[in-house]
Amino acid sequence: MWSTFVMTLKTNLRDRQSLFWLIVFPIALATLFNGLLGNLAEGYELKAMPVAVVEDANWTESPGAKTFIDGLSGKSGTGKSGTGTTGDTAGTDDTADTTDTTVTVTKLLDATTVATVDDARDRLADGTAKGYLRVDGDGRIRLTLSSRAAEAMNGTSATDSNGAVTVAALSSVIDLYNRTDAATRDLLQRHPEAMQSRAFWSSIGNIADTTRETSLTNSTPNVTARYFYALLGMACLMAMGYAIAAVTSAQANLSALGIRRTVAPLGRGRQLMAGFLASWLCSDVSLTIALAYIRYVCDVPLGGREPAAVAAVAVASFMACAFGTMIGAIPGLKHSVKVGLTSAIPCTLSLFSGLYGQFAMDLSDWITRHAPVLALVNPAQQVTNLFYDILYYDDYRPFATTCGVLIAMSAVFLAAGVAMLKEQRYEHL
Structure with missing residues (x-):
C-alpha cells in the first residue's frame, strides 16, 4: 500500500495539467481579479x-x-x-x-x-x-x-x-x-x-x-473578498481530477495499468485508499499554495485566522477528492469524459456561488434566500462559505457547521463511489 501511495504521489506531481488547474490557474485568475478589483474597496x-x-x-x-x-x-x-x-x-x-x-x-x-x-x-x-x-x-x-x-x-x-x-x-x-x-x-x-x-x-x-464605531462582524467587510473566495471554491473542486485519475488507473477496462493492478496481489480497496490519500495530499498542498498567494500577495483578508483557512482547504480538498472518486467510479464513461467533467462541474457550480461577476453574485444571493437547499447541496457554495465563516463570524460555530456539511458530502460521495466500484466485474482482461 505504501508503494502504491508513493507511486501515485509521484504520478500526481508529474501531472502538469492538474498542477496547472490547482496552482497556476487560481494564481493567474487571482492576479487578474486583483488588477480589476483592487481599487473597488477604495x-x-x-x-x-x-x-x-x-x-x-x-x-x-x-x-x-x-x-x-x-x-x-x-x-x-x-x-x-x-x-x-x-x-x-x-x-x-x-x-x-x-x-x-x-x-x-x-x-x-x-x-x-x-x-x-x-x-x-x-x-x-x-x-x-x-x-x-x-x-x-x-x-x-x-x-x-x-x-x-x-x-x-x-x-x-x-x-x-x-x-x-x-x-x-x-x-x-x-x-x-x-x-x-x-x-x-x-x-x-x-x-x-x-x-x-x-x-x-x-x-x-x-x-x-x-457615538462609537462598532463592528458587527469579526473583521471589516471587504467588497472584493467574495470573488476570491468563490475562486477558491472553484479551484478546490478542480482537485477532483487527481482522485478521478487514481480511480480510473485501477480499472481494468480503462487502461493497461488498470489491468496490471487488477491482477496485483494488493487488494483493490487498499489500492484505492492509497490513491485517495495521495490525491488528497497533492490537492491540499497545491491549494494551500494558491491560498497563500491570495492572502499575502493579493492581500485578501482572512480575519487573522489563517490556520483555520488552511484547515478549510484540507476539508475542501478532501470533499473534492471524494467527489472525484465517485465520478471516477461511474461505469460506462471513458476516462476522457471523466476528465472533462473535472472542468465542467466546477465551472457550472461556480456560477451559483458568485464567481462570474455581479450577476452571479445576485443569483447566488437569490438562491441562498429563496432556495437554501440548493445552496446547501452546492459544493462550490459551501467551500466559499467556509472562508466567509472565517472572516465574518465571531466564533467558529458557523465554520464548524460548514465543515460538517462538507464532510457529510464527502461521506455520501465516497459511499456512492465504493458502491459502484464494488459492483464492477470484468468478464475477461
Missing part, C-alpha cells in the same frame, strides 16, 4: 471632499463653526476643552478649564473660503467645489451640494461612491454639531449660571463620545 473609503466655506456675517458671529470646520479639514491643534463645538453664544470664562488638548479628526473636507454665497455657487458651477457650507441666522451649519455632485452620488449608476460615503459622514457630524449647539444655546439662555461650570463645558466636549 470606492467605499472616506476621502476629503472639496467644498467652499462662506465666511459672511453669520460665519463671523459663530467662531465655533470655524473651529468645527477646521477639525473636519484635518487641521489639528490645541484648544480649551470647554469650548468644544458649541459656538460662542455663551463665550468662555476665565474659570473654565484651560487644559490644552490635541484633537485629531479624519479629514473630510478640502475647504476653500469665499466671501458670499454667490461666490460659492460660482465654484460649484466651474467644478472646483462639490458643495458649500454656510452658517444660517440661527447659527446652524448648512451643507449644499451641486446638482452634478448629487447625481454622481445617488442612484444605481452612481459614479462617486467615495463622495456618497463622505457626505453621509458629513451629514452625521454636522447634525451632531447643530443639535449640540442648539441645546447649549437653549440651556444657557434658561440657566446662565451654567456658563461658570467646568463640568458643563466638559460634558459639551465629551458629547462626541456618545
Whole structure:
C-alpha cells in the first residue's frame, strides 16, 4: 500500500495539467481579479471632499463653526476643552478649564473660503467645489451640494461612491454639531449660571463620545473578498481530477495499468485508499499554495485566522477528492469524459456561488434566500462559505457547521463511489 501511495504521489506531481488547474490557474485568475478589483474597496473609503466655506456675517458671529470646520479639514491643534463645538453664544470664562488638548479628526473636507454665497455657487458651477457650507441666522451649519455632485452620488449608476460615503459622514457630524449647539444655546439662555461650570463645558466636549464605531462582524467587510473566495471554491473542486485519475488507473477496462493492478496481489480497496490519500495530499498542498498567494500577495483578508483557512482547504480538498472518486467510479464513461467533467462541474457550480461577476453574485444571493437547499447541496457554495465563516463570524460555530456539511458530502460521495466500484466485474482482461 505504501508503494502504491508513493507511486501515485509521484504520478500526481508529474501531472502538469492538474498542477496547472490547482496552482497556476487560481494564481493567474487571482492576479487578474486583483488588477480589476483592487481599487473597488477604495470606492467605499472616506476621502476629503472639496467644498467652499462662506465666511459672511453669520460665519463671523459663530467662531465655533470655524473651529468645527477646521477639525473636519484635518487641521489639528490645541484648544480649551470647554469650548468644544458649541459656538460662542455663551463665550468662555476665565474659570473654565484651560487644559490644552490635541484633537485629531479624519479629514473630510478640502475647504476653500469665499466671501458670499454667490461666490460659492460660482465654484460649484466651474467644478472646483462639490458643495458649500454656510452658517444660517440661527447659527446652524448648512451643507449644499451641486446638482452634478448629487447625481454622481445617488442612484444605481452612481459614479462617486467615495463622495456618497463622505457626505453621509458629513451629514452625521454636522447634525451632531447643530443639535449640540442648539441645546447649549437653549440651556444657557434658561440657566446662565451654567456658563461658570467646568463640568458643563466638559460634558459639551465629551458629547462626541456618545457615538462609537462598532463592528458587527469579526473583521471589516471587504467588497472584493467574495470573488476570491468563490475562486477558491472553484479551484478546490478542480482537485477532483487527481482522485478521478487514481480511480480510473485501477480499472481494468480503462487502461493497461488498470489491468496490471487488477491482477496485483494488493487488494483493490487498499489500492484505492492509497490513491485517495495521495490525491488528497497533492490537492491540499497545491491549494494551500494558491491560498497563500491570495492572502499575502493579493492581500485578501482572512480575519487573522489563517490556520483555520488552511484547515478549510484540507476539508475542501478532501470533499473534492471524494467527489472525484465517485465520478471516477461511474461505469460506462471513458476516462476522457471523466476528465472533462473535472472542468465542467466546477465551472457550472461556480456560477451559483458568485464567481462570474455581479450577476452571479445576485443569483447566488437569490438562491441562498429563496432556495437554501440548493445552496446547501452546492459544493462550490459551501467551500466559499467556509472562508466567509472565517472572516465574518465571531466564533467558529458557523465554520464548524460548514465543515460538517462538507464532510457529510464527502461521506455520501465516497459511499456512492465504493458502491459502484464494488459492483464492477470484468468478464475477461
